[in-house]
Structure formats: structure tokens, C-alpha cells
Amino acid sequence: MSTASLTLYTFAISHFSEKIRWTLDASGLSFTEVVMTPTLHVVPALRMGGQGETTLPILEVRQPSGAVEHIQDSTQILQWLDQHLGPLAVMPRHVGLNEEIMDIEERFDAIGKDVARYLYHATLDDDDRIIGMWTQHANRNQARLVRLFYPLTRWIFRRRLRINAEAAAQSAERIQQALAWLDGRLSDGRHYLVGQQFSVADITAASILAPLACPDQHPIYGTAQFRQGAGHSPAWLGNRPCVEWVRRVYKAHRLGHPGLEAQAVA
Ligand SMILES: N[C@@H](CCC(=O)N[C@@H](CS)C(=O)NCC(=O)O)C(=O)O
Structure with missing residues (x-):
């Protein structure tokens, strides 16, 4: 194997x-x-x-x-x-630990769509910005195709991901609940979400929140261009402890x- x-x-x-x-x-x-x-x-x-x-x-x-x-x-x-x-x-098999890690993995997976919906709601009509992000690794013909079909794709995407003001507001609510939970979890000064070690719980929470926390080490979300986009600095995000934690985890563990x-x- x-x-x-x-x-x-x-x-x-x-x-x-x-x-x-x-x-x-x-x-x-x-x-x-x-x-x-x-x-x-x-x-x-x-x-x-x-x-x-x-x-x-x-x-x-x-x-x-x-x-x-x-x-x-x-x-x-x-x-x-x-x-x-x-x-x-990063996936210790100790029974109690493993369950806790996978519970946290599930908790943050559950807001993955919300993070995407919230951010796309703010940016989807900025065609150049979205096409630019989507085609960074495309060749010329692929980029042309994406641009050509973007009006249709945007229409489909908006319906499939339910990108509208009401759904985006509900997503923002769910994201804030997850952030509040994470702030609470970190309030005892711990470095890692489960036990004394870096695990898939930390990886999942940090990855799913990276589009909001914009850690320097992320090749897309760490760029000034991405950070300057609309929707990236809502008042509720602020400098809350969990956002700083995502940046610290990236700095310490997203190496190499x-x-x-x-x-x-x-
Ligand atoms: N439950 C899936 C969710 C993955 C997911 O939502 N991926 C998004 C990108 S972040 C995607 O592929 N969207 C395009 C599509 O659905 O066609 C997983 O954990 O892998």
C-alpha cells in the first residue's frame, strides 16, 4: 500500500x-x-x-x-x-480523543458552505474578481471558456449555493455561532482544540475559517488582493481570539x- x-x-x-x-x-x-x-x-x-x-x-x-x-x-x-x-x-486513535477530534471536524465542516455563501454573496457580481480567482491555474483556452460561460455559471451557482441576502445573513449567523464556540474553547489559553497536540480538529477549523481570517501563509487568502475584497472585514469578525488563533495555527503549522x-x- x-x-x-x-x-x-x-x-x-x-x-x-x-x-x-x-x-x-x-x-x-x-x-x-x-x-x-x-x-x-x-x-x-x-x-x-x-x-x-x-x-x-x-x-x-x-x-x-x-x-x-x-x-x-x-x-x-x-x-x-x-x-x-x-x-x-494528526488523527490520534485514543478513543476519547478521536471522538472529540471528529466532532470538531464535523462542527466546522458544517459551516463550510456558510463561509462560501457569505463571501460569494459579497463578491459574486464582481465578475473580474471571481473569474480572476477561478482561472489562476487555468490555461488560456480554459480561462476563455470560464469567462464566456460566467453569466450562466453565476446564475446556476447562485441558485445551487442559495446566494441571496436572506441566506447569506443566516450563514453569517451560523458562522458567528461557530466563532463564539471557538472563542469559548480557547478561553483557557489552550493551543490546540483537543488535548496537547495538533490534530485534524485544528486543521479543519483553521482551513474552513481561513477565507475569513486570511492567514499570511495561505496562497490565496493571504494575499492583499483577497483581503481587500468586500465582505472580508465584517464588524463581528473583528480581532476576536479565534481569528488570531487561526493565524497562529497557520504560522506555526502550515510549513513546508x-x-x-x-x-x-x-
Ligand atoms: N462535503 C464535501 C464538501 C466539499 C465542497 O463543498 N467543495 C466545494 C468547494 S469548497 C465544491 O467542490 N464546490 C463545487 C461543486 O459543488 O461543484 C467535502 O467535505 O469534501
Whole structure:
């Protein structure tokens, strides 16, 4: 099994992709990243995932025998990695710890869509900005296609992710509840969310909140261009302890990622 090669299909801007990219890096598992272009990912994701879903990340596992398996959904990928290439240091198997870690993973996964909806609600009509972010790893023809179809894509995207003022306000509410929970958890001065060690609980919370906390080490969210966008500095975000914590976790633990100069396809 150890000789299986791993390919991770991602979006550069996806916080769920970041969660797995970070887990692989933190676990010392080498992988090739294929950064996909939103819109053009749909057909390959449906084909690879095989369950009618178009979401990334998807992990491709290629055995020396030539057998290929695809795992779609970040939680499924974590479990697969731990079962087949683990035990992963970031997923300690001690019964109590493991349950707590996976509860926190689930808690922050649950607001992943809210973070996306909240931010897209503020920016989706800024065509150049969104197309620019979506096509950073696209070739010229792919970028042209994305631009050409953007009005249609935006229409579909708005409906699929329910990007409207009312839903965005509800998302902001749910995000604030998660931030309040995190502030409470950190109020005893702890460094890590579970026990004394860095784990998938920290990776998930920090990755999912990265688009709001904009840590310097994130290749997209850490850029001045992203930070200056609308919706990134709501009053409720402020300098709350959990936002500082996300930045500290990134600074301390998001080391050694080679960047996103990965192969870009579709
Ligand atoms: N439950 C999924 C959620 C992943 C997800 O929502 N991915 C977004 C990007 S952050 C996506 O692929 N959106 C495009 C689509 O749904 O086609 C996971 O944990 O992997």
C-alpha cells in the first residue's frame, strides 16, 4: 500500500481542499496536486466521484498494479488515509480523543458552505474578481471558456449555493455561532482544540475559517488582493481570539507547503 501514488484534485480557493492538502503535508505523505478550474471540474468530478456529486477535493489512489480508486468528500478522504496509510499523527486513535477530534471536524465542516455563501454573496457580481480567482491555474483556452460561460455559471451557482441576502445573513449567523464556540474553547489559553497536540480538529477549523481570517501563509487568502475584497472585514469578525488563533495555527503549522504551482488541468 505504501507504494500507492496519491493525486489530490482541488480548487486553489477551496477550504475543504485546503483541509486535505494540509493533512497530507502534516502527515508527510507525498502527493501530486491537480488544481482544477471551477466550472470545468464538473464532468471530471462526476466521473471520478461516481456518485452524482461534483465536489472537490477528490483523492485518486493509484496502486502499482494499475488499480485506481477515487475518494470524494474530505471526511471520507481523512478516514481512508488513516485506515490505509495511518495511523496519522494528526488523527490520534485514543478513543476519547478521536471522538472529540471528529466532532470538531464535523462542527466546522458544517459551516463550510456558510463561509462560501457569505463571501460569494459579497463578491459574486464582481465578475473580474471571481473569474480572476477561478482561472489562476487555468490555461488560456480554459480561462476563455470560464469567462464566456460566467453569466450562466453565476446564475446556476447562485441558485445551487442559495446566494441571496436572506441566506447569506443566516450563514453569517451560523458562522458567528461557530466563532463564539471557538472563542469559548480557547478561553483557557489552550493551543490546540483537543488535548496537547495538533490534530485534524485544528486543521479543519483553521482551513474552513481561513477565507475569513486570511492567514499570511495561505496562497490565496493571504494575499492583499483577497483581503481587500468586500465582505472580508465584517464588524463581528473583528480581532476576536479565534481569528488570531487561526493565524497562529497557520504560522506555526502550515510549513513546508510547496505552493500551488501544481499541475493545472481542466
Ligand atoms: N462535503 C464535501 C464538501 C466539499 C465542497 O463543498 N467543495 C466545494 C468547494 S469548497 C465544491 O467542490 N464546490 C463545487 C461543486 O459543488 O461543484 C467535502 O467535505 O469534501
